[in-house]
Amino acid sequence: MLKKQEIITEARKLQFADIGFTTAEPFVSQKEYLLDHMQEYGWTQKAGFSLVEGTDPQNILPGAKSIIVLLESYFAEAFPPQLERNFGRCYLDDDRVTKDGMALKVKAFRQFLRDNGIDSKVPFNLPHRMAAARAGLGTFGKNCFFYAKRVARASSLVIPIILVVDQEFSSDEPTVGIGCPDWCRSACVAACPTHALKGGGKIDPRRCISYLTYYGEGLTPRELREPMGMFVYGCDRCQNVCPRNNPWMSETKMMNSRVAAKAADFELSCLLHMDKPYFQQKIWPHMFYMSAADIWRWKMNTARAMGNSLNPAHTADLVRAFKENSDERVQSMIAWALGRIGGRKAEEALEQFHQSSTGIVRDEIEQASAAL
C-alpha cells in the first residue's frame, strides 16, 4: 500500500507547488451556506455546476476515503501586460480544454496513483478552496480567495487541484480561517468596483465582474459599465490591491512563452471583429465559459473595455464594428463606447447611426450623443 510520503515525493517530482491531505467527510458548512444563499448561488445549479452535490465527496467517488489537494501557482511566470489589463490572470494559461499544460501533470499523478491501486476522481464541483484549507495548505482572504501558506510567497495566485481517492491517509492540520493582517483595512472590499465583496470573506457572485463578463444576461446595465472598466473576461482587481500578494506580484519573472505566443489573438480589435471560426480556433480553447452562441457578449465586453480606455485610437474599430454587427446589445454598447471616448469622429458616427437605428440602439445613441 502506497505511503503518504511516497505520494508527496511524486507530487514534488511532478513539480506541483504543494500538497496536502484531508478526510473525505462532507463539507457541511459549505452545503448549509449554499442552501441558505440560493438567491445568490441558484444560477450555479441552473448552469449545471451542482455545487450542493459537490459538498459530499461520496457523490463524486462512492467509497471515497481521503482528499488529496495539489497546489499549482499560475503566476510562476510573467504575462504580457496588455493581457493582464483585459483578462483575469488565472485564465491566461488555462489548459482545461487544450490539456497540454497542467493537465499533463495531473494525468501523470493520477496514473501513479492508479499504478499503485488507488482510484481517483478530479471533481469540478467540490469546494476547492475549503478543501485546500482543510488540507492545511493556506487560509482565506476577505476577498474570498485562497492564500497559500508555504508557496508562491503566500499569495492567492494559486489553484487547488482536488483528487478524491479511495484510500485513507492521515490528514494534515487544517488551516481554515481568514488570514488577513489586522492592519489591512479591507483594501479589497474598498477596491471592488461593483461592490461584490460584502466584507468578512463574503461575496455576492452575481455582482462580481468575472461572473458578469461571462454569464451576465443581456446588455450590461449602464451603472455597471464604467465600474467594470477594461476587463473583458475575469477580474483581478481585489487580488491586485491586496498586500498579501505584493511579494509574489513584485518578483521579477520570466515571460510565459505559451501565453506571449497567443497575445496577438486577444487584441481588442481582433475580438471586436472576430467571426465564429476565429472564435472557435483561437479564443474558445483558452477561454471557454462562453460558447460560439455568445460571441455577442465577447464583443459587448470588448466595446465596453474600449470605451473605458477613453482612447480615440479605438474609434475607427468601433465604427466599423457597428456596421458589421446586427446584434442590438453589441451596437448599443458600441454607441455607449463612442459616447465615452468622444471626439468629432465619434460624434459624426453617432449622428449617422441614429438615422437608421430603432429601439434600444437608438436610445443608447441618443444618450451617448446627449452626453457628448
Ligand code: SF4
Ligand atoms: S486586501 Fe486586505 S482584507 Fe483584503 S484579502 Fe488582502 S489582506 Fe485581506
Ligand code: SF4
Ligand atoms: S474579482 Fe473584481 S469584481 Fe470580483 S470581487 Fe474581486 S474586485 Fe470585485
